[in-house]
Amino acid sequence: MPKLGMEPIRRDAIVKATIAELGAKKSLDVTVSQIAKRAGMSSALAHHYFGGKDQIFLAAMRRILSDFGAEARQELSSAAPDERPQAIIRSCFAPSCFTPDVIAAWMTFYVLAQTNEEALRLWKIYQARIRSNLIHALRPMLSNPVEAANDMVALIDGLYIHAALNAPEEPELAVNHAMRVLDTFLEAEK
Amino acid sequence: MPKLGMEPIRRDAIVKATIAELGAKKSLDVTVSQIAKRAGMSSALAHHYFGGKDQIFLAAMRRILSDFGAEARQELSSAAPDERPQAIIRSCFAPSCFTPDVIAAWMTFYVLAQTNEEALRLWKIYQARIRSNLIHALRPMLSNPVEAANDMVALIDGLYIHAALNAPEEPELAVNHAMRVLDTFLEAEK
Amino acid sequence: MPKLGMEPIRRDAIVKATIAELGAKKSLDVTVSQIAKRAGMSSALAHHYFGGKDQIFLAAMRRILSDFGAEARQELSSAAPDERPQAIIRSCFAPSCFTPDVIAAWMTFYVLAQTNEEALRLWKIYQARIRSNLIHALRPMLSNPVEAANDMVALIDGLYIHAALNAPEEPELAVNHAMRVLDTFLEAEK
Amino acid sequence: MPKLGMEPIRRDAIVKATIAELGAKKSLDVTVSQIAKRAGMSSALAHHYFGGKDQIFLAAMRRILSDFGAEARQELSSAAPDERPQAIIRSCFAPSCFTPDVIAAWMTFYVLAQTNEEALRLWKIYQARIRSNLIHALRPMLSNPVEAANDMVALIDGLYIHAALNAPEEPELAVNHAMRVLDTFLEAEK
């Protein structure tokens, strides 16, 4: 019985294993074999499905991005209009996006994006999405929503780094931190 | 043409070459040979003077840190008391600290710090220095200088990332950005 | 032409090549590449199957030991009870154990055993085996079989060295030598 | 003041350091730098005096040999004629020849002698000396002193190996062992 539709299952396993391995090793020095082993298959198969190591990394990056997107959509959908900025911030540090694994993987992507076109494109998409969400959400509240959104976007990346290097065990610190800054901006307007 | 007292000269050349090579390759995937070649010597000599690749990287990191420290001291020494926060911010994005090379090198250190004790220690020193400088400078101006300093420190790291990935050619954008946020904090107090 | 089940074939080829190479170079300064080349494969494959150089050496040592063990069993099985001591001696210098290659390899193991736990363990096993075989075989003939066995065991190692350095071309000299000493012990008892 | 006659002092220091280092590392994998460091000079100077690594090793081997020769002469000179065989044996395991250092160094020479002409020559000289001493000493006592001497010489090498690998801490075991065998030979004659 030939296994039908194995491809999506295998791809999914590899992507998950990549994130897990990056998180475990906390470094880009992760081999295809290690990933494949964690995913329970041969490294040859990983190559077969993805074509090469770079594409495996990019697929992992896309996954993290889409997870974040889903998180953001869900937070926004259940938020009152005047709670939307906070909802966006919350989604950036939601459990699904802010585990030690994902943070460590995210760190490596910053570096990857410096040399890999596609990785850069993905990072810019992520940035643009948060930014535009924030602008929309802040527009009714602030006279200069663009600026505040830019500030928040930069702050969030900084908080990712701090979380990765300082206190990965306390994600709520980062959320509180971001919320406080957001409040400052909102207060300043009044 | 061997001479005496070459060690400091060679070490300096290697450190500079490391930063340059990290900046050029924009990745931690830089070989000792590449660094040595750029520094005009054999890789064996680089090993001789530093003991290993890790120590070469750490030396480069220390150099960047000490350059930043010097910049900060100089900016602070010539700043009026009520301009000290701005002076600190300026020093973070001063030309000597914020060239594309140094930014790219800095990015790789974020990743290195996840796995290398000493790199982490160095990064924490850098953080602590900016933070304590900022707290001191902000104390006369803000009721909660600690919080504002924390915010600014995180923001600065975020802006480094943005500069690395977005617009390395326009460092003044980052300064302006940081200054604006600082202003917001200062305004909010009034 | 990759096939299945190559592992044992490759391992075997490497082990044989190691002994041959040690015999040819007569030194521990044998590279994995040289061994792999002699075995008809890349050095990477040798590493793949054995994990490292030390383990290649140990596998070769184990092989020599097990060859010796087989030889000893066979000699003993076909020996009359009162010929068992001689059979044991003969097995120590049997053609399969006492070729120039194996002798030279054996010499290197003496040195390896000084620093490598496992090599030392293997050497002790070999010693203990000969010794216990000899004690059993000599018990009916000598009042102090343990002492005589100890003497013979030491003598055999000495004869290996002499064969390696003096006259590798004449193994029968060593056998005769050992037999003569054994006779002295047996005669002395009468 | 130019240091006159430094050469013999330096050579002596290097030779001693070589033996010490071989004993410490228990392996031929000893670098010239390590030896030179232990001898308190630069590796370049060691090269200057000896020409190369091989010659350093050979000088160490010669030293061990001459130490042994001195020991043998002294033991013989103070031994009663009927105690000369025992005196020779004793000299082989005398404290100056049978320290862990010297034993380990000796082990490496066995291997070196397989590939180095001069090392082989030195080893043969050592063998011949003990052998001829023993023959002379045994001639009045045994009808076949040559055979007994050959046996003893082989046994002694075997005991060196055993001392190196088994019980370096108990040299007197080896002496007793050799003495016992010698007694067996002497008893057998009666």
Added chain:
DNA sequence: AATGAATGAGGATTCATTCAT
């Protein structure tokens, strides 16, 4: 679909040796 087999290319590191001073 899946994998064991296999390797070429490369990388960190070591070291004997040479040389200018």
Added chain:
DNA sequence: GATGAATGAATCCTCATTCAT
């Protein structure tokens, strides 16, 4: 006499990738 400086060559080991089955 003595050494720091310097390197070429080598060695172990790793890994992405390919291929035959």
